[in-house]
Amino acid sequence: MTRPVYLALVHHPVRDREGATVTTAITNLDVHDIARSARTYELAGYFVVTPIDAQQAIVRTMLRHWLEGAGGKRVPARMAAMQLVRPVATLADAEAAIAAETGSPPRRVVTAARADGVEVQSFADEARAIAASDRPTLLLFGTGYGLAEEVLAAADARLAPIRPGGYNHLSVRAAVAIALDRLFGDERVAAHVAPEDGSR
Amino acid sequence: MTRPVYLALVHHPVRDREGATVTTAITNLDVHDIARSARTYELAGYFVVTPIDAQQAIVRTMLRHWLEGAGGKRVPARMAAMQLVRPVATLADAEAAIAAETGSPPRRVVTAARADGVEVQSFADEARAIAASDRPTLLLFGTGYGLAEEVLAAADARLAPIRPGGYNHLSVRAAVAIALDRLFGDERVAAHVAPEDGSR
Numbered sequence: 001m002t003r004p005v006y007l008a009l010v011h012h013p014v015r016d017r018e019g020a021t022v023t024t025a026i027t028n029l030d031v032h033d034i035a036r037s038a039r040t041y042e043l044a045g046y047f048v049v050t051p052i053d054a055q056q057a058i059v060r061t062m063l064r065h066w067l068e069g070a071g072g073k074r075v076p077a078r079m080a081a082m083q084l085v086r087p088v089a090t091l092a093d094a095e096a097a098i099a100a101e102t103g104s105p106p107r108r109v110v111t112a113a114r115a116d117g118v119e120v121q122s123f124a125d126e127a128r129a130i131a132a133s134d135r136p137t138l139l140l141f142g143t144g145y146g147l148a149e150e151v152l153a154a155a156d157a158r159l160a161p162i163r164p165g166g167y168n169h170l171s172v173r174a175a176v177a178i179a180l181d182r183l184f185g186d187e188r189v190a191a192h193v194a195p196e197d198g199s200r
Numbered sequence: 201m202t203r204p205v206y207l208a209l210v211h212h213p214v215r216d217r218e219g220a221t222v223t224t225a226i227t228n229l230d231v232h233d234i235a236r237s238a239r240t241y242e243l244a245g246y247f248v249v250t251p252i253d254a255q256q257a258i259v260r261t262m263l264r265h266w267l268e269g270a271g272g273k274r275v276p277a278r279m280a281a282m283q284l285v286r287p288v289a290t291l292a293d294a295e296a297a298i299a300a301e302t303g304s305p306p307r308r309v310v311t312a313a314r315a316d317g318v319e320v321q322s323f324a325d326e327a328r329a330i331a332a333s334d335r336p337t338l339l340l341f342g343t344g345y346g347l348a349e350e351v352l353a354a355a356d357a358r359l360a361p362i363r364p365g366g367y368n369h370l371s372v373r374a375a376v377a378i379a380l381d382r383l384f385g386d387e388r389v390a391a392h393v394a395p396e397d398g399s400r
Contacts (some may be wrong), residue, residue, distance in 0.1 A: 037374050037376065040370050169277040174237050178378060
């Protein structure tokens with residue numbers, strides 16, 4: 001990828017089951033799994049967004065174990081993933097950090113399990129948009145029942161749901177993995193040269 | 201898919217970091233995440249393979265909560281996923297159950313983070329093989345440091361590593377999600393009609 005791509009896992013503002021805006025709790029395996037997926041697809045950073053100090057502290061404690069403590073020595077590959085993790089209070093903080101690092105605020109690309117009748121971008125088109133942009137990209141994923149309406153509304157692009165019309169209850173860890181593979185994975189290239197006989 | 205596809209998450213026999221054959225412990229989120237991914241991609245069943253009775257009991261307790269208890273009433277979509285989960289002692293038990301249900305033993309398709317110089321199948325080719333076969337398919341994923349050599353050797357097909365040559369330390373939850381999306385996802389079809397200009 002030409003310009004760096006970052007990922008944010010948002011714990012606030014997100015929706016609960018009734019659609020109210022809430023703050024969700026950090027999930028230990030979200031930090032690990034998404035860091036590993038982000039490293040696999042060569043992202044530049046993984047922001048864990050929560051306004052709650054004590055929740056950021058949980059992430060910092062994990063990072064000390066993996067970056068300075070026994071964890072990284074025992075499993076160096078895990079350290080390489082955890083190096084991407086950056087706890088921040090707000091999405092604005094994440095965007096400011098990206099702007100400071102790259103000289104440009106990021107394009108904001110959101111994901112949602114439902115399309116809600118709004119215009120969405122295919123993964124193939126978004127992959128091209130990322131490659132063509134002179135700005136960095138920030139991919140936003142919501143915990144709980146998804147990103148709050150104001151975050152969706154402020155996006156530069158919105159990715160299509162992973163399974164439009166079908167059962168749609170993937171974990172955020174699985175959704176991140178699939179989205180990164182669709183945007184940056186080796187199979188996209190392979191699929192272009194596969195026989196076009198329509199079989200699968 | 202014409203014939204049913206099943207998935208097995210193997211806790212024994214798998215390798216540890218030194219290559220010795222071990223039995224790993226059940227991870228709560230493996231059961232949940234992979235069940236949700238399996239339901240998303242319309243698999244027929246998800247076998248959790250462990251020879252340890254007390255470990256199978258953990259899975260059965262989870263299933264009671266989600267299938268008969270409060271969990272399923274609160275989150276019906278999660279119940280729909282957990283209905284696929286079947287704890288078994290051995291891979292042979294999983295294969296016998298599939299044979300009893302479908303009238304045929306399954307094709308065994310293994311996955312591994314490294315290719316080790318053996319012949320591997322692309323995801324596109326394997327998707328066609330699954331569709332063309334008159335037998336059901338069992339997709340095998342290893343916990344720990346991957347499936348034991350005897351399981352790899354007994355396979356009918358071996359899928360290519362998800363990231364050949366790159367950082368290769370995805371969680372099994374992420375690897376399952378990506379593999380199912382590559383084999384059965386909507387984007388494979390979309391990629392066939394995408395412009396062939398090589399951009400990404």
